[in-house]
Amino acid sequence: MSRALSALLGVVVVAWAATGLMVVGPDEVAVVLRFGAVDRTAAAGLGLRAPWPLEADERVLVTASRKAEPGARRLLTGDTNLVDLEVAAQYVVGDPVAWVTGLADPDAAVAAEALAAATELIAALEVDVLLTTGRAALEQGIQQRAQARLDQLGAGVRLTSIEVRELAPPPAVVDAFNDVSSARGDRETLALSADAYASQVVPDARGQAARAVEEATGAATVRTRVAQADIARFAGLVAVHEHAPEATKLELQQQTLAGIGPRLEVVVARAGTEVELPREEGR
Amino acid sequence: MNRQTLLIGAALALVLGASVFTMDARELGVVTRLGAPVKTVTEPGLNLRLPWPVEQVRRYDSRSRMLSVEAIEVLTQDKKNLVVEAFAVWRIQDPLRFLEAVGTAELGAARLEDLVVSRLAASLGQVAYADLLAVRAEAGSLLPAVALAQVKEGAATRLGIEVQELRLRHLGLPLQNEQSIYERMRAERRRIANAYRSEGEEQAIAIRARADREAAEILAGADKDAAVITARSEEASARLYAGAYAQDPDFYRFLRTLDAADTVLDHGTVLVLTPDHPLLDVLTEGRP
Numbered sequence: 094m095s096r097a098l099s100a101l102l103g104v105v106v107v108a109w110a111a112t113g114l115m116v117v118g119p120d121e122v123a124v125v126l127r128f129g130a131v132d133r134t135a136a137a138g139l140g141l142r143a144p145w146p147l148e149a150d151e152r153v154l155v156t157a158s159r160k161a162e163p164g165a166r167r168l169l170t171g172d173t174n175l176v177d178l179e180v181a182a183q184y185v186v187g188d189p190v191a192w193v194t195g196l197a198d199p200d201a202a203v204a205a206e207a208l209a210a211a212t213e214l215i216a217a218l219e220v221d222v223l224l225t226t227g228r229a230a231l232e233q234g235i236q237q238r239a240q241a242r243l244d245q246l247g248a249g250v251r252l253t254s255i256e257v258r259e260l261a262p263p264p265a266v267v268d269a270f271n272d273v274s275s276a277r278g279d280r281e282t283l284a285l286s287a288d289a290y291a292s293q294v295v296p297d298a299r300g301q302a303a304r305a306v307e308e309a310t311g312a313a314t315v316r317t318r319v320a321q322a323d324i325a326r327f328a329g330l331v332a333v334h335e336h337a338p339e340a341t342k343l344e345l346q347q348q349t350l351a352g353i354g355p356r357l358e359v360v361v362a363r364a365g366t367e368v369e370l371p372r373e374e375g376r
Numbered sequence: 377m378n379r380q381t382l383l384i385g386a387a388l389a390l391v392l393g394a395s396v397f398t399m400d401a402r403e404l405g406v407v408t409r410l411g412a413p414v415k416t417v418t419e420p421g422l423n424l425r426l427p428w429p430v431e432q433v434r435r436y437d438s439r440s441r442m443l444s445v446e447a448i449e450v451l452t453q454d455k456k457n458l459v460v461e462a463f464a465v466w467r468i469q470d471p472l473r474f475l476e477a478v479g480t481a482e483l484g485a486a487r488l489e490d491l492v493v494s495r496l497a498a499s500l501g502q503v504a505y506a507d508l509l510a511v512r513a514e515a516g517s518l519l520p521a522v523a524l525a526q527v528k529e530g531a532a533t534r535l536g537i538e539v540q541e542l543r544l545r546h547l548g549l550p551l552q553n554e555q556s557i558y559e560r561m562r563a564e565r566r567r568i569a570n571a572y573r574s575e576g577e578e579q580a581i582a583i584r585a586r587a588d589r590e591a592a593e594i595l596a597g598a599d600k601d602a603a604v605i606t607a608r609s610e611e612a613s614a615r616l617y618a619g620a621y622a623q624d625p626d627f628y629r630f631l632r633t634l635d636a637a638d639t640v641l642d643h644g645t646v647l648v649l650t651p652d653h654p655l656l657d658v659l660t661e662g663r664p
Contacts, residue, residue, distance in 0.1 A: 298595050
């Protein structure tokens with residue numbers, strides 16, 4: 094009876110001690126509490142702690158990406174415009190001990206800090222800056238501010254990214270904003286079509302200019318050649334003329350008249366009579 | 377005897393077990409003796425007390441908690457309506473005072489919310505709208521520092537609560553005020569769009585004018601060059617003819633006259649001659 098009792102007692106003691114075995118998953122860290130106070134952390138793998146109630150452990154998923162979503166808001170900008178904003182924060186556990194002991198509801202804190210940082214940043218920016226270049230800067234600014242404040246609170250949280258899901262003028266005025274972008278496009282289009290005009294007009298003028306110079310040069314060459322030819326002919330005739338002046342003149346005169354004769358319409362009429370001129374043919 | 381010591385031992389162990397309690401890292405406690413608080417326990421670990429029912433432990437969560445203030449309408453110093461949402465991060469700092477003042481966490485949160493809302497409205501009522509937007513936002517907090525200081529002080533002395541943070545998480549307008557902002561936004565957008573379009577037209581006109589001027593300059597330059605070329609060649613040929621003239625002016629004149637006649641009397645010219653004109657035979661030689 095006493096032997097059976099001690100055997101039973103032994104089994105109970107072993108079973109109790111076995112509750113001190115910890116199998117910590119690959120994505121986990123175990124925070125070990127001794128009599129309720131944080132004593133140490135244990136990484137993934139098989140670990141040992143003293144059995145309950147001496148020690149207990151709290152498992153924290155450290156690799157899991159968590160998401161805080163504060164919801165959409167219509168916020169005032171620095172120049173008293175309104176913009177619709179929706180942000181989401183992604184985060185992981187940065188410090189398992191702080192995660193366990195710091196905040197009762199870390200998710201609510203991340204959401205509130207992200208939204209507060211966005212509200213503050215937007216209240217400092219003008220709507221044009223915000224909508225054109227501000228998105229990336231806004232995400233970065235939110236992350237920096239919110240991270241610093243969460244660290245201050247000892248939340249044990251590390252923000253991995255802030256996503257600005259919506260950043261737009263309210264639906265009631267969105268057409269007015271779209272018109273500004275299309276006006277910006279119009280400005281480019283007007284300038285581009287003027288550039289196209291310029292790139293046609295100037296080369297055209299160059300072409301015309303080159304042609305005018307070429308034509309003048311050609312005409313000049315012809316003129317010079319004609320003069321040279323005339324002079325050459327004259328030089329030849331002068332020599333002949335010196336030798337026999339009257340005969341040369343007569344001969345030249347006859348040649349010219351013979352050349353002209355066939356081209357002319359000759360009408361014979363006595364002095365003082367009316368003449369009917371031939372009709373022009375096909376002119 | 378053996379049996380007696382066992383009994384005494386067991387009784388001692390029981391009493392000891394009932395006297396020892398652990399305080400978790402996430403807890404704060406107050407030990408009460410017959411209902412009256414005797415000490416606070418703020419450090420986690422093993423602690424002693426008299427066994428139940430003489431002494432009891434009231435436990436509170438020591439972690440920081442969020443207090444969300446949902447949308448409330450406030451008036452700025454210059455009487456502009458704003459809608460704000462805020463949040464506070466708080467934790468129990470003095471469990472004894474907390475126990476005496478409110479007792480439960482729910483009640484504590486409700487009392488803190490009253491305090492936060494009243495301080496929020498009061499401090500925003502001392503800030504001008506324009507300052508709130510531009511100046512405060514750059515300073516890193518939309519709330520005047522005095523708001524946090526007052527809430528901190530009130531919560532610590534009256535509730536045993538430490539307020540770690542107090543911040544606006546939304547700054548907007550009441551629905552009925554949005555419409556006037558939209559109208560202003562529209563007008564502003566229209567102005568910007570018009571400015572873009574006028575700028576575009578201005579640029580286009582300038583570009584076209586510059587192109588036209590360039591083209592005109594190029595053409596004028598070419599005309600000048602062509603005129604110079606023409607003038608040079610005319611001068612050169614005139615010099616040639618002048619040289620020929622100097623050789624034998626009479627004969628030259630004679631030849632040029634013949635050339636001129638050849639050129640002037642072109643095809644279809646009508647010549648009226650008297651029947652006895654000496655040219656008649658020459659010109660009609662070989663005709664019927």
